Amino acid sequence: MATKLKVFQFPAREDNYAVILHDPENGTTISIDAPEHEPIADVLADKRYSLTHILTTHHHPDHVEANAVLKGEHDCTIIGPEAEADRIPGIDNAVKDGDAFEVGGHRVEVIATPGHTLGQIAYHFPDQKLLFAADALFALGCGRIFEGTPRQMHESLQRLAALPEDTKVYAGHEYTLSNAKFAVTIDPNNEELTARAREIEQLRDDGKPTLPTTIAKEKATNPFLRPHDPAIRANLGMESASDEEVFTEIRARKDRA
Template identity: 60%
Template structure:
């Protein structure tokens, strides 16, 4: 059982808000800060007081509430060193391979450029948690705004190195759209087909598709499977490199 209580909720239109709380110490961490009102409501709902914000990247829909929450709670803001100048209120800049402690929990920083140039993910190994924001989604990955496909593929390979039982929280509820696309490039994947049915039922029931696990993504997320024969056959790219296949998948998703 996790040492953290985790509150998952929607911010804005489709951003996920995630708050971690350590009951023993009172540590309360918001992963990014998409919207002040939604985060305040979640904190009030649980009776928690915010102590930290872990920022993954500079996009406005992930940092919008940084300054307001810092002013209200005095929260410490940790964020990516390669985007530090763009992170409102940042107190500590961290980069690839850095590790820091939050009330006895080691947090490892994994730099994953692609969606933005300095995007980072936060991995809590002893709790088997990964906060991937806009690098990796359920059945998807982030759009490549600031770095090209080979760079993003290298970033995703870092995440693929994590254990199968890693629980992944991601930045947006895009999963139904991702599912509809995934089956167009991996149509023979029976496990994917079953997952699409499951996701459809989950969303029709008004439930969230987060979190996911690395094991599930490894088997069904086409952006993590450019080496799969079925995908390569569908794309007509049997002899291409994994990076080239990944780039084609991302290109097709952009216009899907």
Template identity: 55%
Template structure:
């Protein structure tokens, strides 16, 4: 089944809420549940009834509204098996590499640990959409709270392997700060420069910087290109392993 509609909106201070709707099966999925009121407002505006919540990871700003929405709609909460004990209201668990159906929607779960140890990203092939939670951001990546740099670098390589025409959705509006940091790592990248200009225009006009085409991210986001010798050299790490280059980039972003 096709016929997808995806609506993105702001929750909390800088979280994104996202609803995925497929009319043919009357399925409506909330990607994470950062805050109840904005999700209810988005559902009401669209005239949709929530059927599922798809959780990327256990952090409070991604699961806070799980139980309230479940009580209101009877929605099914689905999340990572590795974090089942930390996700409120969870009904069903999935693991990386698993392909499953939600109503008429096909979902592929991708292991993306690093930010947390059990985080999953979700790829909807029929909708050409990737929901990367806090693993991958536009022009950046997640902070290493529970995992380490080699772990997250391996995770990002899995996401990088998805088709270029995939639209990337992330958990937060961090792109402007990521952009400024990315330019210090890869200042001569023309595609990055163009993306930075786009981001600046979007933010000045009060618009979201996401979603973005994954093919653009593959060329502009230095965190997806830690295995490029030119980036290693720019960081003074010529000949270093990609995971070491990635760790240096993440450390720079932490301090930015």
């Protein structure tokens, strides 16, 4: 049984999250993306950790901005998506869908999640039951489709939804309150969603994070994972549409919201 990784999640930039993983036995310290140098450097200094790895999910500046500086300070190894390798500063190892590798003895599986960008990947730590979904799957939402198609995003999300239900899901942004307000317009009679929306409001009022979430919670309440749901379909007047069509409509409504 592998050592349990310590997980530190903290805000960066406007609404990003930075996440640092630390193995207390062998010192392995991983930053999931590198949105901003200062908050990450502060946590590393405070904990007296030396960064050994950065796992980059996609090329957007709010996910890679601190790669170069952190690499200069810690000589860490940067792993990132092969399809965007030329846009990932400091990348050492390029990985793609289906790859599995070890970081400090911890197994990491790569899942391609195109849609938000074409090359975005998620990192799954199966033994730790952790998923880092970046800007593919958010709590009660999904990423904007900048480079891919709705079909790609739908398929990406369905692949993540197939992971074990007790997997903890970390995402790139704290967008949950606005996602919740939108979600209840799509799935108004979902009691679990209504209760969760209230909980989220309370958490944000208290200045607390709404992440991580879990695969189980998202499957039960995130409309972007539920295009098959009869109540959602009835609400949208799309009873006989395909899942992909329903997903596309939900995403289009969110873009206009």
